[in-house]
Amino acid sequence: MIEVNKKQDCCGCTACAAICPKDAIAMKEDNEGFLYPTVDKETCIDCGACERVCPIIHTAKEKPFEQAAYIVQNKDQKILRESTAGGAFTAIAKYVLHNNGVVFGVELGTDLMAHHVAVEKENDLYRFRNSKYVQSSVGGGTHRQIKSFLEQGRFVCFSGTPCQIEGLKNFLKKDYDNLVTVDVVCRAVPSPLIFRKYVEYQKKVLSDNIKTVRFRDKHYGYKYSTMNVITDRNHGNYHQGVESDPWLRAFFSNICDRPSCHSCHFRKQYRVSDFTIWDCFNVGRFSKELDNDKGATRVLVHTKKGREIFNAIKDDFSYVEIAPEAAIAGAKEMKESVASNGKRESFFKDANRMSGEELFNKYFPETFKVKVEHCIRLTCYKLGIYSAAKKLYVRLTHKY
Ligand SMILES: Cc1cc2nc3c(=O)[nH]c(=O)nc-3n(C[C@H](O)[C@H](O)[C@H](O)COP(=O)(O)OP(=O)(O)OC[C@H]3O[C@@H](n4cnc5c(N)ncnc54)[C@H](O)[C@@H]3O)c2cc1C
Known part of the structure; x- marks a missing residue:
């Protein structure tokens, strides 16, 4: 059974609560405002499923593989204006929706808190644009909903912090061809x-x-x-x-910040996601055309699926391809x-x-x-x- 003895050993991804066959795990807020799992010992059958999906106990080992890297700027001026950086995420999400998919991302709700929600209409993608610098809650049913969509053969995109992506992947236990994951380079999630x-x-x-x-x-x-x-x-x-x-x-x-962010297990170059996206403030070093102060996203593509999607959406962007090493040079938050x-x-x-x-x-x-x-x-x-x-x-x- 999952027991959080040290706060830095829980990233709050909620995979443990989602996998529990008895729904014995509730995510409760501590006095710093972060969610942690608490187990109802009466209901728990000690099956160990919660520990098996914990991405901190079972972090993916970093193994080098071939990557591709780009600096992109969305050609749609409204999307670009509303996005944090170059509007890479909306283009990926749009592709998934055009293929009868569902996109999960983080919105700031009417309660002014950050939540993971699903959208199925392109007109709703604005809700995910712009980083919400506060830890999002991945609500009770999200993991199970994603699995159910995947089993139905729907295309699904899930975006979030690297710990949330690893938690989801552990929950799903296998690779799905119809799942696309996008993580951000994340300095930390605040309370x-x-x-x-x-x-x-x-x-x-x-x-x-x-x-x-x-x-x-x-x-x-x-x-x-x-x-x-x-x-x-x-x-x-x-x-x-x-x-x-x-x-x-x-x-x-x-x-x-959440205590686990200060000894984060997910800061690495080789990740389990299809795409990693983050800012490119020094864009002028790579392209004069993109250095217009409108925003640019660095996109690191990890998988064959990611490369295929990038090829399908590249006309949505003004972009330059660069060496992966050049993309990550100076991105301290990616590794430290x-x-x-x-x-x-x-x-x-x-x-x-x-x-x-x-x-x-x-x-x-x-x-x-x-x-x-x-x-x-x-x-x-x-x-x-x-x-x-x-x-x-x-x-x-x-x-x-
Ligand atoms: C908490 C946090 C910390 C970050 N730290 C850094 C950093 O240190 N250095 C850096 O270069 N970039 C960082 N980023 C990434 C950066 O802010 C941009 O999101 C990235 O450059 C992509 O921009 P975009 O214009 O392509 O897409 P955007 O329009 O910005 O897309 C935003 C994406 O982030 C997701 N998202 C928004 N809020 C959250 C949240 N609270 N939790 C999880 N996912 C969320 C959305 O679902 C969407 O997929 C961070 C992002 C977040 C959310």
Whole structure:
């Protein structure tokens, strides 16, 4: 029976709960807001299925194989504008839907939390565009629903973090020709509890009625992407970047990540998915044409199925093919876990007793330095020198 003695030994993929033949495992939120399995010992028959599917106990061994790599930019300007990077995911998902398929991805629900859901209509794919920088819940029936679609012969696409993909693959136990998996290079997944605190904070600052949140908006371009909070009052006019928005500051300071992300088992070049997708900020190194500040995705193709799909959709993109080694060079998050912030423990302690406003004002206050940095970034953007200034900054500091 699955027992989580150390928090870093559970990534919250929910494969264990899904495989249980007695439905004896429930995913319960801990005091940091992350879901962990709890077993009803009365109902459990100790069959061991939950341990067999755990991707942390049974992580896929990394074996080198032939890969292909591309940098892509979706030609559809609306899709490109709404996507985090170059809109690679929508093109893959569209292909699956055009072949009578079903696509599973992460949306920010009306409850302002991230959930895995399924869509069958192309018009609904917008729900998956844009990364939600908070751990998604893979609801109770998702794994079983996917298996049922696969057994019916439907084409299925599942996208998520690398741990969610390995959990699903272990749950399914065999390879299906009609399954396409897409994972992201993932720095870490932050806490849903802290995100709720952020929403509480923004309700105080902006308006009680928050319609939705976009974590990577391109209002000021791709290279200065911002958090966009849309309320009943602001006409979507909240755009703050990593230097000033409290959520982005929390995310990029690793203060509220899931403990397993700090010793992640799934950071590797050779993965079990068909595609791995991630950002390409230094796109100018590979292509002048794609260096237009509209966004570009690096796509690493792992399988023959992935190569066939890429060939079928490549006309949706402006793209360049590059060597896989060049694609992954400098992508630290692909192979190395991020270190935890030294203030993590006190941050969560405070989160359990403070309001959202008190918490974020204590740890991420809007200081003079923050205001100045925001002002500098905006001025560079308005002068049209943001990309050049950022390039210089990265060259001098080696920081992104
Ligand atoms: C939590 C998280 C951390 C990331 N960290 C990095 C990083 O460190 N470096 C980097 O280069 N790129 C990172 N990415 C990937 C990056 O943000 C883009 O998703 C990627 O470049 C693809 O962009 P796109 O425009 O092609 O597709 P998009 O339109 O961005 O497609 C988004 C895809 O991500 C999935 N998704 C969205 N939110 C979640 C979530 N919470 N959990 C699981 N899946 C989700 C959607 O289902 C969809 O498949 C991260 C993404 C997430 C979700």
